[in-house]
Amino acid sequence: MIVEPAASTHSGIRPFVRALGPVIGLDLGGTKLAAVVLDDAGRVLRRSWTEHQANGYEAVLDTITTAVGDCERVVGRAVAVGVAVAGLLDRDRSRVTAALNLGFADRPLRDDLAGRLGRPVTLENDANAAALAEHLLGAGAGARSLVLLTLGTGIGGGIVVDGELVRGGRGAAAELGHLPIRPGGDPCGCGGAGCLEVYVSGTALSRLAGGTRTSRHVVAAADRGDRTAVRLLADAGRCLGDGIAMLIPTLDPDVVVLGGGLAHAAAPHLLPPLRERLNATRPFPAQTPGPDVRLSTCGPESGALGAAHLAGAMRFRIPA
Amino acid sequence: MIVEPAASTHSGIRPFVRALGPVIGLDLGGTKLAAVVLDDAGRVLRRSWTEHQANGYEAVLDTITTAVGDCERVVGRAVAVGVAVAGLLDRDRSRVTAALNLGFADRPLRDDLAGRLGRPVTLENDANAAALAEHLLGAGAGARSLVLLTLGTGIGGGIVVDGELVRGGRGAAAELGHLPIRPGGDPCGCGGAGCLEVYVSGTALSRLAGGTRTSRHVVAAADRGDRTAVRLLADAGRCLGDGIAMLIPTLDPDVVVLGGGLAHAAAPHLLPPLRERLNATRPFPAQTPGPDVRLSTCGPESGALGAAHLAGAMRFRIPA
Numbered sequence: 001m002i003v004e005p006a007a008s009t010h011s012g013i014r015p016f017v018r019a020l021g022p023v024i025g026l027d028l029g030g031t032k033l034a035a036v037v038l039d040d041a042g043r044v045l046r047r048s049w050t051e052h053q054a055n056g057y058e059a060v061l062d063t064i065t066t067a068v069g070d071c072e073r074v075v076g077r078a079v080a081v082g083v084a085v086a087g088l089l090d091r092d093r094s095r096v097t098a099a100l101n102l103g104f105a106d107r108p109l110r111d112d113l114a115g116r117l118g119r120p121v122t123l124e125n126d127a128n129a130a131a132l133a134e135h136l137l138g139a140g141a142g143a144r145s146l147v148l149l150t151l152g153t154g155i156g157g158g159i160v161v162d163g164e165l166v167r168g169g170r171g172a173a174a175e176l177g178h179l180p181i182r183p184g185g186d187p188c189g190c191g192g193a194g195c196l197e198v199y200v201s202g203t204a205l206s207r208l209a210g211g212t213r214t215s216r217h218v219v220a221a222a223d224r225g226d227r228t229a230v231r232l233l234a235d236a237g238r239c240l241g242d243g244i245a246m247l248i249p250t251l252d253p254d255v256v257v258l259g260g261g262l263a264h265a266a267a268p269h270l271l272p273p274l275r276e277r278l279n280a281t282r283p284f285p286a287q288t289p290g291p292d293v294r295l296s297t298c299g300p301e302s303g304a305l306g307a308a309h310l311a312g313a314m315r316f317r318i319p320a
Numbered sequence: 321m322i323v324e325p326a327a328s329t330h331s332g333i334r335p336f337v338r339a340l341g342p343v344i345g346l347d348l349g350g351t352k353l354a355a356v357v358l359d360d361a362g363r364v365l366r367r368s369w370t371e372h373q374a375n376g377y378e379a380v381l382d383t384i385t386t387a388v389g390d391c392e393r394v395v396g397r398a399v400a401v402g403v404a405v406a407g408l409l410d411r412d413r414s415r416v417t418a419a420l421n422l423g424f425a426d427r428p429l430r431d432d433l434a435g436r437l438g439r440p441v442t443l444e445n446d447a448n449a450a451a452l453a454e455h456l457l458g459a460g461a462g463a464r465s466l467v468l469l470t471l472g473t474g475i476g477g478g479i480v481v482d483g484e485l486v487r488g489g490r491g492a493a494a495e496l497g498h499l500p501i502r503p504g505g506d507p508c509g510c511g512g513a514g515c516l517e518v519y520v521s522g523t524a525l526s527r528l529a530g531g532t533r534t535s536r537h538v539v540a541a542a543d544r545g546d547r548t549a550v551r552l553l554a555d556a557g558r559c560l561g562d563g564i565a566m567l568i569p570t571l572d573p574d575v576v577v578l579g580g581g582l583a584h585a586a587a588p589h590l591l592p593p594l595r596e597r598l599n600a601t602r603p604f605p606a607q608t609p610g611p612d613v614r615l616s617t618c619g620p621e622s623g624a625l626g627a628a629h630l631a632g633a634m635r636f637r638i639p640a
Binding site: 170178254 | 482484492498512565572573
């Protein structure tokens with residue numbers, strides 16, 4: 001196997017090594033599948049999005065296999081496949097322990113897919129993969145300590161430190177929607193209370209707006225100057241600021257990236273109160289100025305991009 | 321230069337490479353200096369503790385130079401020196417940005433020492449170095465995600481993820497004494513409010529006990545069954561539990577190590593309420609069981625041990 005160092009696209013200490021041949025990255029959400037194909041220099045050969053109705057493990061395996069075939073009809077055989085999943089993974093990234101929106105739990109997705117596809121498969125959590133993409137290619141390029149928060153139905157999180165994803169002792173690090181920003185506060189679906197995503201997410205905004213409007217309606221109303229909607233989004237921005245402030249003593253991030261449709265749509269309403277709160281609660285002089293808070297730049301295929309880079313790196317990485 | 325892989329003493333992905341020759345590790349606190357010398361297999365050849373009155377930069381340089389000479393009179397010339405400092409370091413670990421208890425700030429300690437000693441010097445924050453030692457040799461052996469909290473006059477913190485210290489975008493990660501466990505709570509010396517060390521530290525216990533007793537007196541009173549003292553320490557244990565709970569969504573640690581004289585002395589009073597609180601507030605099913613909370617096992621020379629390992633590794637490490 002011939003390997004060669006990748007051109008440095010980021011400041012990480014351990015540069016990735018590129019695969020000699022295309023790699024496919026897929027991001028399987030609850031209803032959408034994003035796919036990208038990268039050549040061995042990391043250039044995007046193809047990107048696509050499709051809706052899917054896969055529910056249950058066999059349907060998920062079929063959907064992924066079909067998506068790989070669709071890519072390969074256009075670009076030829078890929079040497080490795082990376083899959084980002086809306087779900088929780090084990091420590092070794094071989095099993096999906098829970099994927100509520102895909103209707104299965106505790107299955108060896110990595111090895112089952114590798115068997116079907118006849119080549120190496122790399123799994124990662126979707127927000128983690130997106131964080132890696134933003135670090136390598138996007139809003140977090142050059143950051144030594146990067147945090148991604150994706151605002152959607154819930155909140156996803158990803159952390160990249162010194163070029164590496166932080167995965168945790170049980171594989172469940174960076175579940176930043178469950179930062180306890182209001183101890184003893186409103187109950188969360190996780191069984192805890194006062195979690196960040198109880199106050200800042202599509203679901204939260206809809207609930208806080210009375211339950212009859214979606215978060216999209218709330219943002220549209222705020223754009224028209226509706227004072228209740230503006231206040232709801234400002235409150236959400238302050239909650240985000242509190243959550244980010246909680247991360248500073250631990251990670252001292254240089255960059256916090258906000259991703260997801262809600263973050264981009266509501267940015268003019270969210271960001272000023274977020275930054276104001278963050279400036280007011282910055283906890284430690286050595287960590288000033290606090291992290292730069294930016295919108296994501298890798299777009300809706302960020303998870304697929306990160307998965308593709310992981311697949312290429314995992315396949316051909318020189319052991320340290 | 322001949323290098324060879326170190327025998328694996330830990331589960332980290334990137335094993336350290338050992339220096340061929342002794343390395344010295346020093347831990348310079350406000351009033352005490354710990355020193356260890358390791359041979360090229362990581363065995364401790366010598367350990368010592370001395371009091372010092374170094375205050376100001378020149379006095380610190382002299383104290384360290386003298387300590388190196390004292391070690392070398394016994395064990396011969398060391399190939400590298402690691403220094404753990406009670407202070408804040410820059411991102412590259414070359415400058416000490418603030419060392420309040422040593423009476424200086426913003427000085428290029430690494431390169432000044434290397435010039436004086438004529439060999440490579442590695443700097444690290446004292447609690448970070450201790451966290452690395454606990455990971456390599458102590459209570460955190462085998463942990464993928466380890467957090468150290470040292471309870472002393474204040475609270476120090478260190479984080480090791482996948483065998484590497486988390487240093488942060490500005491070099492100020494793991495300042496865990498400043499986790500905001502009580503937003504809007506009692507003021508902290510850092511300028512913030514409600515920080516963990518406002519409620520759990522030698523200084524905090526003395527203050528909460530009315531200001532006339534030291535934390536040592538409080539622990540002794542609790543050992544005798546004094547109900548006020550027992551309650552003070554139980555409250556401190558619950559605050560520690562709240563602080564550790566705040567780290568779970570972010571780091572998903574498998575092991576949390578408590579170090580420092582106060583943690584060991586007060587463990588029977590602190591640990592049961594700490595664990596009870598942690599069990600009650602565990603925020604996310606995928607992260608259960610929560611981290612195992614253990615007392616440190618590397619002893620008072622943990623910072624010096626970690627500094628020595630960093631010095632050996634930094635000097636001879638094979639680039640990844």
